[in-house]
Amino acid sequence: MSRYSLTTRVATPEDAPVLAELWNDSLRRADRSEQNADLELVVKGAEASPEQRVVVVEYDGQLAGAVYLRITTLSPLNLEPCVQAIHPRVFDQFRRHGVGHTLMEAAAAFAEDNGILHVVAAVPHASRDTNRFMARLGIAPVAMYRIAPTTLLRSRISPQRSPVGADSGRTRVLAARRSLRRARAERLALPEA
Template identity: 40%
Template sequence: MVRSVVEVTPVGQQDVADLAAMWLASRVDSGITPEVAARFASEGRLELALSRPDVHAHVARLDGRAVGYVVTSENPFGLSPEPEVAVEQLYVDPSARRHGVARSLLCAVVGLAERAGSDVIVSNVPTQSREAHRFFARLGFSSVLVRRVVGTTQLRRRLAPQGGAHSAVDQLIRRRRSLRTLASRAG
């Protein structure tokens, strides 16, 4: 059986609709509800990101059908003295996985990194994606750091002084909780 050839090209105007559809699918695949993903798309987040000069996107086609994409950025944090290329998103349609699509997309990333003078390519891999971790590890990516994330509200609550003066909002929340507790005990 002959393997189909994967064609990877930079995203042009003719590819935007395909990229947007795959981007929505990738958001849903990562656990975001279709409604939230559609809202992100309607807010123009993808177009805004792609309009930045340091962001590059490539689309992969298998037998003429768009089946994957990669979005990269150069020096994502701007703190490194050496140029870096970061794989921000890499997505392959589930029906096209294990056909060399992700490898072909990463070949385009290597070309970008070489043109940018970057000796390093980094990728943020979701912690829950075992398959992605294995894929990147097989290609030689190593773990450098653990990126921890917290919601703003949760961090504010945890940073609040314990036992000291509390904001009016904190006092209101505490009062409501104690009233709910009293009401549930009485009822």
């Protein structure tokens, strides 16, 4: 049985089409050319910044996985520095070949090179295998990051309001019934003379 070689390198803009395929469920909804353009910008931005890096792992010369690394703080409230490993992802055909370990090794090396004590991984909550892998590496869950379209959130937190004029007949009937109940209660409360 021959062993294939794993190579770690920094991504280049030419990797964008393969990265778009790898991260397709994490990108904005657009056609593939726009997603490729987005990833070219991400890769170029990472190349220009000492606090960001897009790392790819090649398995026998083929791009097998990637991770976006960035230096930030644990949260906007906790200013302890950390390295975020955003969407470490491996193509299905390259799983169980050490690619994921190599990606996380790159994250640890990036943190060590910058004197940072913590690595945070952002992985899809529904990916059972990925979450188990992270747990085996000692990366514990800390928070659940949730998302919703603004319109959905607005509809759930604001009371439903009827447009002016809609249901005005029903509103008048309810108001008339309340008035009748009040009048009846007042008559019953009056002492008889």
